[in-house]
Amino acid sequence: MVIGFIILVTGHQSGWLFVGGIGFLLGSLLAEQLHFVKNEVGLIIFSLTSGLIGGLLLAFMRKLLVVLAAFASGGYICLYLPAAMGWDTSWINWIYVSLVGAACALMTLIWGALPLILISSVVGATLIIQNMQFASIGPTGLFIVLTVFGIVSQWILWQYSKSDIE
Numbered sequence: 766m767v768i769g770f771i772i773l774v775t776g777h778q779s780g781w782l783f784v785g786g787i788g789f790l791l792g793s794l795l796a797e798q799l800h801f802v803k804n805e806v807g808l809i810i811f812s813l814t815s816g817l818i819g820g821l822l823l824a825f826m827r828k829l830l831v832v833l834a835a836f837a838s839g840g841y842i843c844l845y846l847p848a849a850m851g852w853d854t855s856w857i858n859w860i861y862v863s864l865v866g867a868a869c870a871l872m873t874l875i876w877g878a879l880p881l882i883l884i885s886s887v888v889g890a891t892l893i894i895q896n897m898q899f900a901s902i903g904p905t906g907l908f909i910v911l912t913v914f915g916i917v918s919q920w921i922l923w924q925y926s927k928s929d930i931e
Contacts, residue, residue: 769892773915776885777878778922780831781820783885787834788819790841790892832870835881838888839869846887849895850904878923886915 768786776783792815793808795801802808823830843865847854872880890911894904902910 766896769889773889777882777919784823784834785816785820789816835873836866836870840866846891882919
């Protein structure tokens with residue numbers, strides 16, 4: 766949830782946090798799905814290492830890693846947002862996940878900041894609603910509020926300070 770909030774608020778503005786957070790998320794998902802690790806401590810160490818490597822490599826391959834993180838973010842959105850919202854997930858397969866990821870990566874490559882603000886806001890909101898529930902607000906309402914909050918906060922940051930991604 767903490768990583769989701771960081772990505773939600775500073776996804777576009779702080780590239781190493783965005784790429785590192787997505788690296789942490791991918792490391793966690795890969796370790797769980799492919800059974801790389803045997804216990805929770807190993808999962809945390811593997812995830813932290815993945816995030817750290819992604820954040821450090823950003824210094825050398827900035828544009829490539831941002832586009833790859835956008836691809837991974839799009840795939841994550843397609844794979845996990847419908848389930849977090851309580852929608853039908855029977856239509857989800859790797860073709861759709863790959864297409865959404867490719868669309869996010871292409872938009873980020875072509876237009877840069879604006880799609881990245883939207884993508885990081887949606888990923889951050891998805892991560893938060895997967896792990897948090899309010900009795901008075903359903904997942905759809907919480908998702909909308911968080912996404913709008915992320916877009917507005919990143920837009921304001923983008924207007925008044927220089928991003929380290931561009």
